[in-house]
Amino acid sequence: MKKIEVLGTGCSNCIRLEKNTREAIAMAGIEAEITKVTDYGDIMSYGIMSTPGLVIDGKVVSYGRVPSAADIVPWLAE
Amino acid sequence: MTSLALTTARRVPFWATVVLAALAWLVAWIINLPLANWIAYELLGLEQGSAVGDAVAFFLYDVPKVLLLLGGIVTVVSFLRSFVSPERVRRALAGRGVLPGTLAAAGFGTVTPFCSCSAVPLFIGFVEAGVPLGVTFAFLIASPMVNEIAIVLLWGLFGPLVALAYMAAGLTVAVVAGLVIGKLHLERYVEDYVWAIHSNGAPVIEMKLTIEGRIRDAWTSTRTLVWKVLPFVLVGIGIGAIIHGFVPTELVVSIGGSGNPLAVPALVLLGVPLYSNAAGTIPIIEVLIAKGLPMGSALAFMMAITALSLPEMVILRRVMKPQLIAVFAGIVAAGILFVGYLFNALYA
Numbered sequence: 001m002k003k004i005e006v007l008g009t010g011c012s013n014c015i016r017l018e019k020n021t022r023e024a025i026a027m028a029g030i031e032a033e034i035t036k037v038t039d040y041g042d043i044m045s046y047g048i049m050s051t052p053g054l055v056i057d058g059k060v061v062s063y064g065r066v067p068s069a070a071d072i073v074p075w076l077a078e
Numbered sequence: 079m080t081s082l083a084l085t086t087a088r089r090v091p092f093w094a095t096v097v098l099a100a101l102a103w104l105v106a107w108i109i110n111l112p113l114a115n116w117i118a119y120e121l122l123g124l125e126q127g128s129a130v131g132d133a134v135a136f137f138l139y140d141v142p143k144v145l146l147l148l149g150g151i152v153t154v155v156s157f158l159r160s161f162v163s164p165e166r167v168r169r170a171l172a173g174r175g176v177l178p179g180t181l182a183a184a185g186f187g188t189v190t191p192f193c194s195c196s197a198v199p200l201f202i203g204f205v206e207a208g209v210p211l212g213v214t215f216a217f218l219i220a221s222p223m224v225n226e227i228a229i230v231l232l233w234g235l236f237g238p239l240v241a242l243a244y245m246a247a248g249l250t251v252a253v254v255a256g257l258v259i260g261k262l263h264l265e266r267y268v269e270d271y272v273w274a275i276h277s278n279g280a281p282v283i284e285m286k287l288t289i290e291g292r293i294r295d296a297w298t299s300t301r302t303l304v305w306k307v308l309p310f311v312l313v314g315i316g317i318g319a320i321i322h323g324f325v326p327t328e329l330v331v332s333i334g335g336s337g338n339p340l341a342v343p344a345l346v347l348l349g350v351p352l353y354s355n356a357a358g359t360i361p362i363i364e365v366l367i368a369k370g371l372p373m374g375s376a377l378a379f380m381m382a383i384t385a386l387s388l389p390e391m392v393i394l395r396r397v398m399k400p401q402l403i404a405v406f407a408g409i410v411a412a413g414i415l416f417v418g419y420l421f422n423a424l425y426a
Contacts, residue, residue, distance in 0.1 A: 009198075010195075011193070011195035012306075013193065013195065016302075040198055040275070041271070041274075041275045043199055044202055044206075044275055048165065049164045049165055049168065049199045049202075049203035050165070050199070050200070051193070051195055051196050062285065063285070064163055064165075064191070064196075064285070065160075065285075066298065068298070071291075
């Protein structure tokens with residue numbers, strides 16, 4: 001089961017990222033658990049400064065932009 | 079929506095879509111004014127020169143114009159900005175001397191994408207990477223204020239001179255404010271927990287994006303942004319249309335003109351609670367200037383809206399004690415006031 005974290009404090013970009021991520025999970029047909037990380041200290045511990053960020057199994061795959069579901073699907077396969 | 083995009087991509091080559099979109103934009107731009115006038119004066123039969131007729135024609139012309147400008151600019155600029163990131167800027171700024179660092183920060187602030195929700199991580203990230211406080215502030219001030227949307231809109235509406243003047247003034251305020259804040263050594267007014275945060279020092283992965291990916295991203299950003307600012311633009315243009323048709327020039331000049339020394343501070347104060355959204359305010363400013371509002375007052379107003387944004391200050395309260403926010407706002411306001419009076423004097 002993939003462990004996915006959406007890094008962001010709740011602005012519209014982070015909400016869109018979570019939506020696109022759920023869509024990607026459905027498209028890929030895999031099992032995944034999504035956590036929202038909203039504490040600044042926790043977000044920064046990943047080394048990024050521009051939200052929203054996407055972390056899959058502990059690895060930062062995207063930051064500073066909102067990837068589409070189509071962008072996210074290949075990352076889920078890695 | 080995703081499946082539709084994938085289907086379209088298979089039928090029409092990506093680059094053909096890009097070229098067609100550019101052409102459509104050009105056509106819309108050219109027919110806009112004649113079409114607006116035709117609808118107002120021929121189709122609706124309004125009288126040219128009457129208050130209502132002019133207001134309606136203006137509204138019909140300005141809404142597509144602003145949306146086209148906005149759409150075109152945000153797409154191009156978002157595309158260019160995808161090549162710069164705060165993470166890269168931080169690496170470039172850490173460890174520099176104060177003066178070169180402040181100048182560089184203001185410069186980088188102009189070209190780096192800035193989202194208000196990123197203000198806090200950005201501030202924390204810079205500060206704990208060892209970027210001096212003043213340098214961080216120069217970046218924080220330049221970024222929203224010297225914003226390319228405002229500059230290109232100003233260029234399109236008032237010509238290169240005004241746009242460059244705004245840019246130069248904004249950068250100067252950012253640099254001077256940054257230097258002053260640096261000299262005041264206000265580190266103790268940063269919230270204590272910020273110093274305790276240790277971001278992962280490992281270099282963040284460089285995002286690999288293709289040109290096509292960047293264009294798609296830019297288009298998504300444009301769609302989202304235009305959708306978000308649409309109400310503000312419509313209201314702004316509505317107000318502009320009313321002013322255009324109904325408010326006499328003499329009134330604008332007497333209240334906002336250089337004859338009234340309180341005009342600049344009043345406009346700066348007015349800018350604070352307004353959402354830092356250039357798109358909605360530019361139509362109003364365009365009309366006010368056409369009605370005689372002096373350039374300095376107009377620039378001060380725009381700078382106050384974008385740099386002294388109340389929503390952003392509320393966000394920054396998470397990492398700054400009130401004293402620091404007050405100093406920051408005070409210094410920037412002073413800089414903006416100075417720019418306002420200066421340009422009023424220069425243009426008089």
